[in-house]
Amino acid sequence: MSNRRKQDIPTYYDLPALNTPHWDWRVSAYIFAAGLGGGTQLLAALGELLPRREGQSISRKGRYISLLSALVSAPLLIWDLKTPRRWYNMMRIFRITSPMSFGSYLLTGFGAFSAMTALGQWTADRGSRLGDRLARLAQWPAALFGAGMSCYTGALLSATSNPLWTAAPRLLAARLAASALATGAATLSLGETLSGRRRNSSRLEGIAALATSASLFLSLWSSRLYRRKGVHEAMEEQDIAAREKAALLVGHGVPLACYALARLSGRRSDTLSIIASLSTIAGGYMTRDAMLKGGLRSSRRPRDYFYIAGRGRD
């Protein structure tokens, strides 16, 4: 009975029904850095499955990059606050209903365990057996926190009233997780190529290709869902659509084409591998930025909100 065609829903002078957060590129960059760090830490744990020397090469890079990403993402998050000198109030309470709250603890735990893996690795690199044990001991909790880091930002965006972010809560987090693993694998693959470990690089490329394909599939699926839920028009506004298309091309099209080309030619090409990695990393940021900017635009479209909040199907 309450269903109505979207264009027939009245609005109040087309003024936004929701307020829009101040979030800018810093939030996109945070979501990106959190995902990349989470992804590399997960893959660092997987290094255990490989023959010792090869596995250690991946784990070493994974641990250092994870720590680096934690060190980059925390300041980004604080920089985004409108009263940054009170950043520590994030640690004042723990609130399970707020992904912004439990995310702060995820970041803290991730940072702490990543620091332990990196410190262990650093001393192990200088011949310490104890350092190696520390790194391996901290590896699993670090990877668990990394899994959280890879996708909790999807829950953060979904647990709002924003039409675009709430239209597909599960897919949003799934996309971020897939993209986190893709960017993590691409970063490590780049590192292995540059340090001449081509077989490791190829292994990681396999994972990157898989995760990129998953991410592409989930992106197309969520586009369909956005259309069905009537919130797709924000993504079709010219500038947002351009961002989305560029993210699809750079983050998915180019790397998948590179992997396909390398496979067809039957031999490994460092150039193609490096292009694929850099493209995946850049695309990872662009995907998140399009998600964020699309949502900000969506919150200014009252009909999109009214449609998803009561007037549309289900």
Added chain:
Amino acid sequence: MTNHPRAQGESRSILAGPFDAEAETTAGVRIEPGKNYGFFTDTTLCIGCKACEVACKEWNALPSEEGKLSGHSYDNTGGLGAHTWRHVAFVEKSGPEGVRAPEQQPYQSSWLMMSDVCKHCSPAPCLEACPTGALFRTEFDTVVVQQDICNGCGYCVPACPFGVIDVSADDGKAHKCTLCYDRLRAGQEPACAKACPTDSIQFGEVEELEQRASDRVDGLHRQGVENAYLYGARGSPGATGGLERLNAFFLLTDDPEVYNLPLRPSRPASRAAPSLAAGLATAAGLMAAAAFLFTRGHDHE
């Protein structure tokens, strides 16, 4: 204590001082901690005087808006925000084909006015989103931002299903209606309700207001205003999707969207767990596939 220069020459007040429980006189409400207080805003009584907007700005010392004409009827405020905690919406309706219908129903037939405010939802999405605990539920069952704790993360802004709370560019903190927390503590009725000349804004205990509101709807129906209904009272539109009730609720006579309100808002926090679970499941699935790729790689060696 010296008198203010402007007060000199005025006779002293005959009252000894402020009332202990002023709201008993002005609203018939005794304000006691532990009870639930809210607003019932009856839009059929609103005359669009904006006394509530002004009283709110004055009492709470809120900065003025940049003065400009919007062209949207008499509404030059636009909506609620960091510096606007009461907002009067004006909707001019015309009959079919833009011509005023010859017969009009009683009460706000062709000109809707509605004083919007923070709904003090139960549960409150802004409060559930707040990572610092700056937003809290008071002893009067209202929702307030503690200005000395908020760090301006802005997460309450997209969480609010009604576009109420916002972060001020001036001080970098989130602001919204406090239901005059300071006045309630002093036993006084909130400024907007006290200033309202038609009792369109009624302050009181939520349960009592809900009863009064439902009687009012029945009365309006009897008078022929068949489209009168409550928005935000328990079991009505607005109190949906996990929002049990809005402590500030409304009597409306048109679709909620006409007043810039969603028909069925929902509680954002309920989306966090399914989203996180799906993300973790995806990560786990891809990790399992990655582990397979890794082990397959060196078994062949």
